[in-house]
Amino acid sequence: MSIQLPLKNKPISESAKEAIARCLTPENEILFTIIGDLTMKGKYGESILAVSRDKFIIVSPELEGGVAEYLHSDVKNAKVKRMYGNARLDVELKNGRKVSAFRFTYSVASLCDMAAQFILHISEGKDIDEEMEIVSATFEKLMSVCPKCGRTLLHAGAECIRCQSKSKIMNKLIKYIKPQTKLLLICLGLALLTTAVALLPPYIVRIMVDDILPSKNKGALTVVVFALLGAYIIQFGIGALRGYLLRISGDRIVADLRNDVYRKAQYLPMKFYDKTSTGSVINRIAGDTGTLQGFMLRITQEVVVQFFLLVGIILIMFIMNLKLTLLSLAPVPLVVVSAKIFGKKIYPFYKRIWRRWSAVSSILTDSIPNIRVVKSFAGEKRAVSKFERYNEEWRKVDTASAKITNIFPSAVSFTVMCGTILIWSVGGNMVIDTGGAALSLGLLMSFITYTSMFYGPVNFFAYLSDSYQAALSAAERVLDILDAEPENDLHAGEKPDKVYGRIEYKNVNFSFDRTKKVISEVNLVIEPGDIVGIVGTTGSGKSTLINLLLRFYDNYEGEILIDGKDIKTIDLEYYRSSIGYVQQEPMMFSDTIYNNIAYGVPDAPIEAVINAAEIANAHEFIARQPDGYDSMLGERGVGLSGGEKQRLSIARAVLKNPSILVFDEATAAVDSETENMIQEAIERLIKGRTTLMIAHRLSTLRKANRIIVVDQGKIIENGSHDELMALKGKYYRLIEIQSMSEKVRKSKEDENFE
Amino acid sequence: MSRLYIEGDMARFIKAEANLINVELYDGIKFDMLEPRRLFPISGLNKYITLLDSEGNEKAIIRDLDSLIPESKKVVTDCLNEYYMIPKITKLVDSTDKFGVLKWTVETDHGIKTFDIRNRYSDIKSLFDGRILIRDSDDNRYEIPDTSKLDKKSQYLLYLEL
Structure with missing residues (x-):
């Protein structure tokens, strides 16, 4: 060593x-x-x-x-x-x-x-x-933590995903801009053309005022008027075309970004979702990606256009009159300093508004899907008042930010306008004093128009940092998903020829957040084909044992082996495809019954799906539906009973033909008759497969050849039903209680039937 | 079995070891080595303190800590202070943001501490009663009981993140 x-x-x-x-x-x-x-x-x-x-x-x-x-x-x-x-x-x-x-x-x-x-x-x-x-x-x-940010690395010496990408934040965004390069270059060309044309009208005004109008030259006036018309047609016609093309490229950018964020969100580990509310994830996919798109267009288009405009105007102004140009530049430092202060003040507001809006969204994602519970407990008023309270918090912050976002720019514009007044005053005096020799009226008017145009790009650059701050705060949240560590080695690792189903937990310890150990020193061997019942009181750690086996959480201590191989070394996709998982509350998608069964094997032959439904005791009730397998389910399977949904989820597991089966209290929420049907389905399904069944009903456990009892994260009893009954320990007591409540339940059901 | 609520002078509490206590009820019933735990640790209620045995089974609940006789109240309070460590931040000395991870140096009633906050959106929580709860990257907890009592700089640094 x-x-x-x-x-x-x-x-x-x-x-x-x-x-x-x-x-x-x-x-x-x-x-x-x-x-x-x-x-x-x-x-x-x-x-x-x-x-x-x-x-x-x-x-x-x-x-x-x-x-x-x-x-x-x-x-x-x-x-x-x-x-x-x-x-x-x-x-x-x-x-x-x-x-x-x-x-x-x-x-x-x-x-x-x-x-x-x-x-x-x-x-x-x-x-x-x-x-x-x-x-x-x-x-x-x-x-094994990143020396820069302290995040846990996949292994010692591994590159930190977050730091690596954060330092290349622009590269990350450029990735989305690149495919639109052609379109964006065309837009840029059009923008430069319209900008150049936009510089013409003030100059034409000078010619009109100084030359054409005093000389009463109608022919020249007509030419100049048509020139102005042409300039405006080019400016606005091309502007519309450019807007359309920009929209196309912008939509493509945001769609790509959203796709990537959503794709990544699918592969994030469970611990990310344990700590992040659904509302906040939705906000990032829906809102923040839009903010980033706006920023990307700003830096690829507007920065160039505004810079061109700024340089063009300053050049023209200098050529026209040096003294007035210097005067018009006087408020620039003030604008820049104000913008800096503005940026500093507004940045926390962007974060705060987002936080408040996220809280509002969380209430929506929480209460709307639970509307049945809200109604059944007459909780509408409470739901409304909670929503109003959060919405009010959002309103307050948004209103507070409105003060800054409106007062600051108005104050700056006021200062700029004062600059224009100064030019009117100085320039006007020059026109009057010299009778137009030092400065003509047309030149003054043209100059003032350029001055007001000049503050457009100045404002743009001054407030660029503001939009940069908003984008930064959005980028931070989007990158929080894009850069989050995905489930480890999703497409890496071994793909064994066959999974036989020998499961071994070796010295496994686990806690969700270090405050409490949920699994403690678990050692367990399950042989291929074993049917293992896992019992224990609520919160004893039964489901966590399963969650670790399914690799929903990887940050446990010790090892879990399948056929002697550490499960972390097996390709995750392959690994999960070899496990069938039936939950207590089966989750259905808003899709047809057929697609819900075929969820794990989308290209399964139709007869295989029907066969799976048959094995799961689901075919009969599906056949009774007017739309059969094409019946559309509502969100989360609305329209089916609990037992029906459970049988569909068993059919889903059957179709997968897994080597290992996991049932997490699959019959806990159904009546005796349905339970029997599900039980039959389960018995057909588990033949020859390693099966883990979390259960508390004796009837569910009757097929298990081994039972383990979990208490406070530890395995305290392990053996067959008879052995554990003879032990007269925790299992014995659980079964005693179970038998009594079972009798009461049966008699109540019988009573109701009669 | 109905739940046993303890209040007033119906029980005497004696310090056992570490954060454990022995309880003697007025009717002679005794419980040894119980661990007091708050049922509302986040709400900060000084009421409903559960008393658990070594197996984690509840033996009784203290309805209101303030109603106990002073000696007993002190014993239970000491045990709770031993068990619950939520340092109260009195000053935010420094806050830096590197690669999206916040590093805070704070003064607390337990001393000065520097820690990282991984996710400012989920690890800094503002409660409706005005308190701020913070969780660091190691799952340690901190609390700012009243932001208005912080100095200007601390308020500003906090304000940037809320």
Whole structure:
């Protein structure tokens, strides 16, 4: 074993090093050190747990002498007590003394879990080198984080998806612009043409005022009027064409972006959806992509056009009159500074408005699909008042931002107009004083028109940072999805020829958010063809065991093996296709019955679908539907009973022909008669396949050749029905309660029938 | 079995070990080594404190902590303070944004702490009672009880994210 000792999670202070060294003999080295962040009294500060071959040492300022040490051989039990926002390493010594040895936040919780296990195993006489392999693996996993952003990497040394792409944010967006290059270049060419034409009218005005009108030259007037007409036709005609082409390219950009975000959203792991509301995901796909599209068009089109316009106007103005040009430039610094302040003020509002709108959307996505529950509990008023409360929050923020978005630009425009007044005043005096020799009336009028045109691009560039801020905030949220780590190795990994269905859980530990262990030290072997019933009270961890097997969550400790292979090394798509999963509440799509059954195998032959429906006891009720297999289901399967939906979901699993079957309380929500039909279907389906059934009804478990009982994330009983009944443990008690409630249920059903 | 609610002087609480207590009811019934836990830790209610045995089974509920005799109230409060660590942020010293991850340095009633916030949209929550709840990238929790009591700079830094 080539591990560089001692392993540690961060640098250790010199004083702590000395304190530890004082507890050691020369031949006894420290194997690993955990640098925590809490003192025993719960204050932030350095505290250390250092573990050697024969003892562990605690360094904390509140300990007597700053140090405490315990021999592994004196330890009877060591465990981590997880509390709220902090945790403790509690040790029970063989002399009966109990010690709260080390206190820490969740930042080092997984390391302390490992340390507790190490100390306990060494006290039980287990091999230190073998235990050190687990220790080094835990350290390696913890250190597999991106040094830039701290995200957990797929493995040590892997490139961080987020940082890699964030630094190339423009490249990410350019990817969507590239396919539209031709169209955008045409638009740009047209824009430059219209811009050049737009510079003409003020010049024509000067000619009219200075030359044509005073000389009463009607012929020239007609020519100039037609020239003006031509200029406007070109300007607005081409403008309309350009607008149309821009819309086409913009639509394509936003459609591509939305497709990508939605595609990525499909492949995001469950933990993303555990933390992100549906409303916020919808907002990103619907709203933020639109904001980004606007920004992309702005930077590829308007920036060039406005720059061209700005340079053109300044050149013309300089040629016309240097003094007046300098005067008209006077408000520019003010505009730029104001825009900077504006950008700074408005940026938080964009985020805030989005947050509030997301909250409103979340209520919509929550209450509209649950409208039956709302109505049945007469909750309409409450739903409306909750919506109004959130909507009011949104309104307040939006109104507050409206102040800034309107007052600032108006103040700036006012300043600019003051600049124009200044030019009228200075220029007007020049025209009057010199009788038009230094400055003609036409030139003044033409100049003032150019000045007002000049502030268009100035404003544009000044507020570009504002639209950049809005786009940045949208990009951040869109990239949150686009750059989120997808489910690992979706199209990588092995594709074994066949999945036989031997399942093994090896030392599996799991927690959703480090605050509470949901699965603890699970070791379990299921042989091919085994039918295993999983029982336990609600919240015991049954479904989580299944969720880990289905790889909905990959961040567990330990290993899950299928036919001896770590499931993380198997291609995820292939792997999931070999598992049939029937949930307690079957989810249906708003589609035909046929397509709902064929969801997992869209190209299945029609007869295979019918056959699957037959096996699932669903064919008869489908045949009774006026539209048969073409019956359209409402959202989430509205129109079918719970039992019917369940049979469709079983048919879906049958069609997949999986090697492993998982039933998560498949018959929990149906009556006895339907349960029998479903039970029959299940029995037909499970023949020769490894089957895991989460169930609490004895009737469901009767086919299981093995039963495991899960309690507080641990497997506490494992054996056949008879063995567990003889054990008179938890299973026995569950079955006793079950039998009693079953009798009551049956008699009630009979009563109702009579 | 009906739920046993404890209030007033109907029980005496004695500190056992760590965050555990022994309970003696006025009728002589005793429970040892119970763990007090808040039923409403986020709402911050000082009421409805459940008392769990080592198996996690509820033995009783303290209806209102403030109604207990002072000694008992102190014992239970100490245990709750040991169990629940939600540092109260008194000052936002620094806030930087790198690659979309916020790094905050804050002063709290537990000392100074620097932590990362991965997702500012889901990890900073503003409640309707005016409190702000924060979760860092390690799942540690923090609370800002009253934003109006923060200094100007802290308010501004917070305001940028809310």
